[in-house]
Amino acid sequence: MASRRAGAKTYEQVGLAAWQATEKVNAELFTLTYGAIVRQVLADYEDCVPEANAKLDAMGRSIGGRLIEEFNAKNEQQRCVDFRDTCETIAGVALRMFLGVGGHCADWNADHTSCLVVMETNPLADFVELPERYRDLSYGQMLCGVIVGALEQVQTRATCEWEKDALRGGDGFAMRVTLVGQIDTPYPFDD
Amino acid sequence: MSAPPTPATLPEEPENPPGVHSVWIINKSGGLVFRDVYADIAPIDTNETLRLASMWHSMHAIAAQLGPELRGELPSETDGFHLHCAQTPTGTKLMLTCAPGTFADHDAGQAVLRTVRDLYADYVMKNPFYEAEMPIRCELFEKRLRDAIDAVNGAA
Secondary structure, three states: OOEOOOOOOEHHHHHHHHHHHOOOOOHHHHHHHHHHHHHHHHHHOOOOHHHHHHHHHHHHHHHHHHHHHHHHHHOOOOOOOOHHHHHHHHHHHHHHHHHOOOEEEEOOOOOOOEEEEEEOOOHHHOOOOOOHHHOOOOOOHHHHHHHHHHHHHOOEEEEEEEEEOHHHOOOOEEEEEEEEEEOOOOOOOOO | OOOOOOHHHOOOOOOOOOOEEEEEEEOOOOOEEEEEEOOOOOOOOHHHHHHHHHHHHHHHHHHHHHOHHHOOOOOEEOOOOEEEEEEOOOOOEEEEEEOOOOOOOHHHHHHHHHHHHHHHHHHHHOOOOOOOOOOOOOHHHHHHHHHHHHHHHHHO
């Protein structure tokens, strides 16, 4: 499963190369900044957890829509051939490039439209313990939003939610990514 | 159609300076969001640039249907200038015009467009105050791009 196309590098190799070529920031600065954002969003929505989750998701979408250009610019790769290729690229290349973590796809459904993107670790959640009153907070929701927002810019409509969240008692971190449909390229003429 | 102009009324052919003449960025709906000029070429008024950009966008879409293997890297050559174009997977088009013979081959032109794209990803998309699909008014981007193109033109 590792090889992308005949003779091509594995997703993992591509991801590591992208990670090498990326400028780094201090991991704690990153993690603590994310924590500060989540706290601020909770404060803005007066501890209303569902609204805070939605806001984090929306912020993530905006980020994803911008970050996709960076991803494409730094990866000299062709378009993904199918959704399976897309998810493997997210798990193996994108997570490594932007977060420095490894990931893989698991638990595909029969028609390959939905899978779990399993993260080896989640740097966003280092140091975090969710207090009881925030037990429904999807702390890393922004990451789901980033994936959805980025896919949207490459004509792929998908949903993404945490299915396993160690902060909420899951074993590890994994996101369920599900294909909803392709967005047709708007041509300036009718066929 | 009006009568073709007599040769006497034709504007004088401007000098054709060597190197890259201009860089254009067209958003995914065919709107011109950026254009800058790097050589002493005949000026085009703004409405004309918008029209040309959307015309290219449409021609590009037709060409993509006829020859999908081009992946948006549609080149165009005239006696007066060459045009190199690249398209990001998000549908944004980057193009440049240059004097014929500026680039040894198609790939050399694409390499410069990759530089443009890298700068676009960094200084436009990561600028928190840039609104997607809107005209690009980012000084840092303009400056970095000018430096990059000047370097290309200086080396050529």
